[in-house]
Amino acid sequence: MEGMVSLEALAEAFKSRGIKVTEQRKAICRELLQAENHPSAVQLHARLADHHPHISLATVYRTMRTLCDAGIVEEHDFGAGCGHYELAGGSHHDHLIDAESGAVVEFCDPEIERLQEAIAERLGYRLIGHRLELYGVRIDEIS
Amino acid sequence: MEGMVSLEALAEAFKSRGIKVTEQRKAICRELLQAENHPSAVQLHARLADHHPHISLATVYRTMRTLCDAGIVEEHDFGAGCGHYELAGGSHHDHLIDAESGAVVEFCDPEIERLQEAIAERLGYRLIGHRLELYGVRIDEIS
DNA sequence: ATATGTGCAAACGATTTGCGCCTTT
């Protein structure tokens, strides 16, 4: 269901936008591709450390910035004080954050999307973006 | 329609929670009461400078933290890199941010609130909070 | 060859904190 599942596809996206395909960028993308969650720059840098101890944190930040600008990566905040990244190109979705574990669940609800546009219009605006985060606690099925 | 419109009411809220009523806190609250928007700590500190040049930025930050913890103030992010504050106690609402001017419009839509709870429940969570921000551009009525 | 990217360390902006003094309770 995701748009870019391979390094090759990403490399193509890079070239088509004049972004050089370097070793560090490939390594960072590999990490993003296999990430189960939405890592921060620091987390990314730490995970990279195993196989690529020479990649600097500055490069991770610069790459995230470059790829966000190119629309290849999306940045989220989650109120954790630092940015969290994920490969874009997947289908649009919002996030529900488990208030206890910090786990992030993705979801998409067409009705809520429609409502948002309606609300913006009612206020005299054309919607160009939005941020929706739900914070919740698991309903213990066995309690 | 707001819950706390007077300094006196705020002072009472302070006392009931064991928060001392100091000059600086009163000055900060006065500023929040008459603010038309959601000021950041730095903005608040700047506005305070006229009549209270001795109030330090650290005190503004400490006060915001204390009052947020006490539920008297709410903090918002808006992706501007720094926190923005407003007195709580008013009715719940979300924000639409004018992407061009940065102006913030408050709104509340019961239907969207209901939908959020339904979505959380569907995912196995009980909703304890949320953040909804719409970003839009004004629809020029004369275009 | 040229433009771009990278590592390092220093710079940054927002926010927090240690400490000695001051004010509310």
Add this chain to the structure above:
DNA sequence: AAAGGCGCAAATCGTTTGCACATAT
């Protein structure tokens, strides 16, 4: 008098940037 708050400067944290060298095109 005791507890808590304040101002100041220094510290911290996430992120950015200047510079000299390295690499992709």
